[in-house]
Amino acid sequence: MEMVKNSAGRSVVTDINGSAAVPFQGVGKYRPAGRKYAPPVASCADYPSDGDKRAGSIREALEKCGLRDGMTISTHHHFRNGDLVADMVFAAAKEMGVRDLVWFPSASFPCHEHFTDYMKEGIIHHIEGSMNGPLGKFASEGGMKGMGVLRSHGGRYQAVQDGEVHIDIAVIGAPSSDPFGNANGLEGPSACGLLGFALADSQYADRVIVVTDNMVDFPCVPWQIQGNYVDVTVEVDKIGVPERIISGTTEITRSPDRLLLAELTARFCDAAGLIRDGFSFQTGAGGTSLAVSDYFGKIMRERGVKARFARGGSNKYLVSMLEEGLVDYILDGQTFDLDGVKSMARNPGHVWTSPFTSYNYHGKGNFAGMVDIVILGATEVDVSFNANVVTHSDGYLLHGIGGWQNCLFSKTVILPLPLFRDRIPVIIDSVTTLCGPGELIDVIVTERGIAINPLRKDLLEAVKGSGLPIKRIEELKMEAEQICGRPAAAELDEKVIAAIKWVDGTVLDVVRKVRTGNKS
Amino acid sequence: MKEAVTVKGNTGAGVRSDCEIRLQLFSSGGLSINLNSKVASMYGDTIRSLCHHIFQFYGIENATVEIEDSGALDFVIAARMEAAIRAATGSSKEYLPEMIMENLGKSSRDRFRFSRLYLPGNTPAMMLNAGLHAPDGIILDLEDSVAVTRKQEARLVVRNALRQVRFYGAERMVRINQGDMGLQDLDYVVPHNVHLILVPKCESPDYLIDVEKRIEKIKSDSGLVNEVYMMPIIESARGVEMAYEIATATRSVVAMAIGLEDYTADLGVPRTSGGDESFYARLRIVNASKAAGIQPIDSVFSDVADMEGLRENVLRSKSLGFEGMGCIHPRQIPVIKKAFAPDIAEIEKAKRIVLAFREAEVKGLGVVSLGSKMIDPPVVNRALRVIDLAGKMGLIEAGWDIESDSIHPEK
Numbered sequence: 001m002e003m004v005k006n007s008a009g010r011s012v013v014t015d016i017n018g019s020a021a022v023p024f025q026g027v028g029k030y031r032p033a034g035r036k037y038a039p040p041v042a043s044c045a046d047y048p049s050d051g052d053k054r055a056g057s058i059r060e061a062l063e064k065c066g067l068r069d070g071m072t073i074s075t076h077h078h079f080r081n082g083d084l085v086a087d088m089v090f091a092a093a094k095e096m097g098v099r100d101l102v103w104f105p106s107a108s109f110p111c112h113e114h115f116t117d118y119m120k121e122g123i124i125h126h127i128e129g130s131m132n133g134p135l136g137k138f139a140s141e142g143g144m145k146g147m148g149v150l151r152s153h154g155g156r157y158q159a160v161q162d163g164e165v166h167i168d169i170a171v172i173g174a175p176s177s178d179p180f181g182n183a184n185g186l187e188g189p190s191a192c193g194l195l196g197f198a199l200a201d202s203q204y205a206d207r208v209i210v211v212t213d214n215m216v217d218f219p220c221v222p223w224q225i226q227g228n229y230v231d232v233t234v235e236v237d238k239i240g241v242p243e244r245i246i247s248g249t250t251e252i253t254r255s256p257d258r259l260l261l262a263e264l265t266a267r268f269c270d271a272a273g274l275i276r277d278g279f280s281f282q283t284g285a286g287g288t289s290l291a292v293s294d295y296f297g298k299i300m301r302e303r304g305v306k307a308r309f310a311r312g313g314s315n316k317y318l319v320s321m322l323e324e325g326l327v328d329y330i331l332d333g334q335t336f337d338l339d340g341v342k343s344m345a346r347n348p349g350h351v352w353t354s355p356f357t358s359y360n361y362h363g364k365g366n367f368a369g370m371v372d373i374v375i376l377g378a379t380e381v382d383v384s385f386n387a388n389v390v391t392h393s394d395g396y397l398l399h400g401i402g403g404w405q406n407c408l409f410s411k412t413v414i415l416p417l418p419l420f421r422d423r424i425p426v427i428i429d430s431v432t433t434l435c436g437p438g439e440l441i442d443v444i445v446t447e448r449g450i451a452i453n454p455l456r457k458d459l460l461e462a463v464k465g466s467g468l469p470i471k472r473i474e475e476l477k478m479e480a481e482q483i484c485g486r487p488a489a490a491e492l493d494e495k496v497i498a499a500i501k502w503v504d505g506t507v508l509d510v511v512r513k514v515r516t517g518n519k520s
Numbered sequence: 521m522k523e524a525v526t527v528k529g530n531t532g533a534g535v536r537s538d539c540e541i542r543l544q545l546f547s548s549g550g551l552s553i554n555l556n557s558k559v560a561s562m563y564g565d566t567i568r569s570l571c572h573h574i575f576q577f578y579g580i581e582n583a584t585v586e587i588e589d590s591g592a593l594d595f596v597i598a599a600r601m602e603a604a605i606r607a608a609t610g611s612s613k614e615y616l617p618e619m620i621m622e623n624l625g626k627s628s629r630d631r632f633r634f635s636r637l638y639l640p641g642n643t644p645a646m647m648l649n650a651g652l653h654a655p656d657g658i659i660l661d662l663e664d665s666v667a668v669t670r671k672q673e674a675r676l677v678v679r680n681a682l683r684q685v686r687f688y689g690a691e692r693m694v695r696i697n698q699g700d701m702g703l704q705d706l707d708y709v710v711p712h713n714v715h716l717i718l719v720p721k722c723e724s725p726d727y728l729i730d731v732e733k734r735i736e737k738i739k740s741d742s743g744l745v746n747e748v749y750m751m752p753i754i755e756s757a758r759g760v761e762m763a764y765e766i767a768t769a770t771r772s773v774v775a776m777a778i779g780l781e782d783y784t785a786d787l788g789v790p791r792t793s794g795g796d797e798s799f800y801a802r803l804r805i806v807n808a809s810k811a812a813g814i815q816p817i818d819s820v821f822s823d824v825a826d827m828e829g830l831r832e833n834v835l836r837s838k839s840l841g842f843e844g845m846g847c848i849h850p851r852q853i854p855v856i857k858k859a860f861a862p863d864i865a866e867i868e869k870a871k872r873i874v875l876a877f878r879e880a881e882v883k884g885l886g887v888v889s890l891g892s893k894m895i896d897p898p899v900v901n902r903a904l905r906v907i908d909l910a911g912k913m914g915l916i917e918a919g920w921d922i923e924s925d926s927i928h929p930e931k
Contacts, residue, residue, distance in 0.1 A: 256649075256653060256849065256850035256851050257649045257652075257850075259851065260649075260652060260653060260850075393561070393562055394558070394560075394561040394562070395561070421591075422536050422537055422558070422559070422590060422591025423537065423559050423562075423563060423591035423592070423593060424558075424559055424562065424591065447649060447652050448652065483593065483648070483686070484563075484593065485563060485566050485593075485594065487559075487562035487563060488561070488562050488563070488564075488565065489562075490561045490562070491561070
C-alpha cells in the first residue's frame, strides 16, 4: 500500500477502498475545486400524486429503492444507544441476500455491537463512521474487509456534499412523519429532538427512506426533513428504545477529581476574561463538561453577565440556563434528554441546527468558528498540543470523532483532562493517532496544572498573577511520568485499518492494526 | 503436589488503580508471571521486572504469580506482592519502595487542622489525587475502613503510600487500630515520616503513653529525630469524662477529636442533626483542649451530598470553639475550610482593633479605644489571632497595615 507523509508528518494512505485520497496539507491549505455533488433529477410523475409514499415494510422500501450488492447505506445516531433502525435495515438486507454493503452511519453505539456479525457474514463490507467499543476492537484487530473512514460530523456533511461519499440509499428514522415524508424529531414515542445528522443524506442521497413509528396525517410540522427529498415512507412498530435514546452521560459528575477539573477550567476561563457579557460557549454532554457549564452558570450569576448563545448538545442543565435567562439561545446540534426535546418544541430560543450550519468546512463559514469557549475531551495530547480522540494508547480504536474536529475552530479550545487515567498518562511525546493539529488547541487543564499553547500569548498574558497553576506542557508530562512511570509506545502492525479525515476531506492520519496474542 | 494459592489485593468491577495477586510457591520450575492488565502494552515490562526484583529480594526462585491489574502503580503492586509473599513464606522482610523527596517535609504543632480527609487504607485509588483537594491533613486509615482480614495488607499499602504518594502539602496522618494491633501498626508507619497518629476510641492517658513509648522506641531503633504528633479521638462517655487527662497525657498530643457516631451509640441515643445529645461532650472536648493548649476537632458530617447542612454544621462547630473537622469526601474540604476561615466582617473589625492597639502602643496609652469604645485586652488578643489566621490563609495581603487606608475592595 502506498503511503506518503502529510504536512503533519504522519504517514498516510493515498487510496481508500479504491478511491484516491488527498493527504492533509495543513489547516486551511486545501482548496476544493469544482461543483458540489448533485443527486439525480426526480420527477413527480414517478411518485404517487396523492403524496402517499408508504411501503409495507423496510424490505419493500429497500426493494423499491433498488438495494443491491456493494451499495452505500446511511443511517443516523439521533436515537443514540436506542437505535433500532440500522439493525432493521441490515436484517432486511441479509434476508434479501444482499452483500458487501458499506455502512455509512453518522455514529455507532454499543447497540450496534452485533454488526460485527454482519461483517463476518459479508453483508457489511466496511464501516465509514465512528466505530466504538466492540466494533472498534473488531476493526482494530483487522476483522473488517475494507478500510474504515472516520470523519467529524462536519466532515461527514462535507464528504456527502462534495461527492466524496455517494449515498445510494439513506434510511432516516423519524419520531414523526407524514406519508409524504415530512418528518421531525419532536413528537412521538421515540422523540429525540432534531434530525440534523440526516440533513445531508436527505439532500444528496440517490434514494431516501423515512421510517417512523408515529405516522401522522399530512402535514407533519415543523418539517426538519422535507418530504420532497423522500422516495419512500415506512411505518413500523418501533424505531427506538426511549430510555436508551436519552444519553447516559447527561448527569453532572459526582467524582471529586472531575469536579476539581471542571472548577479549575471555569476558573481559568474567568481569569482569562472569557466569561463576559455576550460571550458564547459549547461544552459536551460528558459529566465533566456539564460540571463546567454549571460553574459557568455560577460565575455568570455572580458577575451578572449573560451568554448570547450556547452551542452543542442540549440537556436539562443547559435548558435551565436558557430558562433562567443566562443564555439567550441554545443552538442545538443533538438533544440529550427529554427536557431538551420539550424545550426545543416550545421555546423559540432553543433552535435546532445541523452539521451544515454548525460544522461544514466546505461552506461559506459555519457556527463553530464563532464560539468563544469550547470544552472538549481527548484520549491523548502530545507536547505539541496535538490531540487524539479515537484511539487509546494501546492502539485500539474506541471512539468516534463527533463534532470534535469542527469545534477546534472555536476561538478558545480548552481540553480538561486528567493527567493520567488508571496509570495511563494523557500527555505523551507523540499521539497514537492524530485527530486535531496542535495549532488549534489552546489550553490543556489537568488536576495538576494548566498548560497554555505558546501560540496563545494573549492567554498566557491574561492569566498572569491569577494564582492558577500554569505550567509548561512538558512539565505536566514529566509529572505524570514521575507518578506512573514512562510508558512504552504500543507496537502496531503496518496494516492500516482506518483513515482519519480532516474537516476538509484530506487524510490527517491512519489507524493501524493492533498486534494481538503477545499480551503476557 | 498441589500448592496453596495465596491471594492478596483487590480486583473486580469498580476496582481501579489496584491489583490482585495470586501466588503459588513451588520447589522447582522457575518463575512464571502472568499479567492481565489494560496497561500491559505500556507497562507490562515494567511490572514484570518489578515482580522479578521482588522475588529476588525474598530469595524465591520457583513460583507462579497471576496478576489481575487495573492500572495499579508500582508501589501498590509491590505492596500486594509483599503481602502475598510474606503470608506464603512467613518472612517479615520489608520491600520498601523509594521515599520521594517531597515526602520528607516536616509538620508543626500548631499548624491548621481545619479539614482532614479520611481515606481507607486498603484502597489505593483514592490516595493518588487526595492532596489536590487541599485538605490540611490526609488520614490513611487502618481502623474502621479496613476489614479485619485485610489489616496486614492495608499496613503495607499505607506504608508504601507514605513513601511514594504525593501529599501536596497536606499533613501526613495515619489512624491506627486499638490496643495491641494499634501498637503494631506503628512499626509500619513511624519510620516513614508520618506526621501525626490518630488514636481511636481513646479512654485513658495510659494508652497514649504506650503509643508514645512505642514511637520513641521505633525512632531510636531507626535513628529518627522527627516529631510524631498524636490526635486522640474521644468516642465514648468514659473518654469524654477523661478528656483533660487525655489532652495532657503527653506533649505529643496536639489536638483532640470527638467521634460522634460511636459516642451516641455509647449513650444509646440516635445521632441527630441538631446534636443536642452530644452538646455536653462537645463542650467538654473544647474546654479540655483549650485548657491543655491543643486544638479541639469536631466529628465528621456524614451526609456528603448536603453541602448547606455541612456549612451550617461547621459554623456551629466554630462558634463552640472547635478548630477543625474530619472529612469523608473531598468536596467537603472547601466548605469546611471556608467556614472555619474568618469572614470579611470579622477580618475588617480585627484590622481596626489591631491598628488602634498599635496606635495606643506608639502613643504610650494604657487603654485601647476604637471611636468611643474601650477595647479590652482579650478582645485585642482575639483580633491579633484573627489577623494571624487570615494572613496564614492568604485572606489578607502582607503589608495590609502599612497603608491602612488602601484596602482593596475589589479583591
